[in-house]
Amino acid sequence: MQTWEASVPATKKEPSHVKISRDLGVAIVTGQHQPGDILPGEIEIAEKFGISRSVVREALRMLSARGLIESKPKIGTRIKDRDSWHLLDPTLLEWMFEAAPPPKFVQSLFELRLIVEPAAAELAAKKKTARQLAVMGHAIEEMARYKLSTAEGQLADQEFHAAILEATDNELLVNLSASIGAAVRWTTYFKYRQSKCPRDPIEEHRALFEAIAGGDGPRAREVTVELIVNAERDTQAALAG
């Protein structure tokens, strides 16, 4: 628990408004404040965190840009209904996984992955360039050398999937899958941390690479589905165990 808490935020210096924004945002998405609730006044928040009102206001603007809150004079700052939240905002997804997200949410996430990523793989098989294939090939080799349980292996895995997305030549697809991928990465971490490395998906990855290289769209789709289904099963086992 303390490990990533030390690795991600600490060393890099961030402005106060970013920190306050994250603190408030996490409190909201983890349910410590419910939709419809009114947050404490700006001066009160400022005193609680020991900062000025300007910083609080800048933090609140960042939250309202993500659809979390709405401020009105005399009313205060109200937490908007969940369907107004920009749930696919990568930062919001990251905040969601600060605490264990509700199972229903995780299920929705995998459902969405099963819709988007197989289609992306199929597109990549059609549109990939030689250069992108080379990147994928290199990443596959790296994944084989270091196992997925290592930092280097995880990095190679990310590079592999990033290359696939780039090969779709669709910037919206890249954005979407990047958001989802960043969120899923946290579950991956827990997965490989608490259970002992459930299964090394290197063989599936190789099969996916070959399908894309051979331009076999349906096969690429098929293998991707298998990868996601396995990941979902492992994740559920990790969260349950």
Add this chain to the structure above:
Amino acid sequence: MQTWEASVPATKKEPSHVKISRDLGVAIVTGQHQPGDILPGEIEIAEKFGISRSVVREALRMLSARGLIESKPKIGTRIKDRDSWHLLDPTLLEWMFEAAPPPKFVQSLFELRLIVEPAAAELAAKKKTARQLAVMGHAIEEMARYKLSTAEGQLADQEFHAAILEATDNELLVNLSASIGAAVRWTTYFKYRQSKCPRDPIEEHRALFEAIAGGDGPRAREVTVELIVNAERDTQAALAG
């Protein structure tokens, strides 16, 4: 005639930081400032718009929350690379369509729709509740009564599709399609405005409704694909003509 033209622009009173944020944001996404460029200093922006520096800063925080910019002391405010932008943010999509977006972007959008919405329709056919079916049925009747070229018809169309999304019982899917839908609505408006009402998709909508009501997932997917392909053809014709 409560058209969106009255609801969207100036008449509604909005805080200054929202307006400034939109002005700067539109200037960025429409390419008036390129990624890598440095925006004018905060004081300079404040003077140009005739407002205080606080307001400028709050506006900039909203832009940075959407991944558009990055501020550093002594450096200034730099426009981030396009792949850092949160393109699926509904506000950002709206800004994109303030000017004619690049054809490649529109193509990416329809490609994504073709991936997501047929899958959503199929899910809805499986999971719909009686209550949601009733809402869809009512919307269909409204669409038949008023034509799609009217404001009432557009509203009924929105309600119909919103009901389908809700029936998927997947909040991420709802979020995603709602963002896309909001963006596409602008193109729809232009489509029905400048060309002479290309084709009334009421029959396809009825077919989609029946497929969902009958629990026929594959058929629902099929009809949805047809709807989107038609919409894409009409849109391209409108943008080309």
Add this chain to the structure above:
DNA sequence: GTCAGTATATTGTCAGACAAGATACAAGCA
């Protein structure tokens, strides 16, 4: 020629004040 220190420009943060807007309550009128 390389390195260290300083100058400087820009954002980051602070404090206090007043304006604007929205609710709620009280007062006035039919």
Add this chain to the structure above:
DNA sequence: TGCTTGTATCTTGTCTGACAATATACTGAC
């Protein structure tokens, strides 16, 4: 009595001016 109108006041919205922190660029020393 019941409705409307006006006022009280609380919260966000906005302004002003100042100082701190920081990253580049230049300047000077070794």
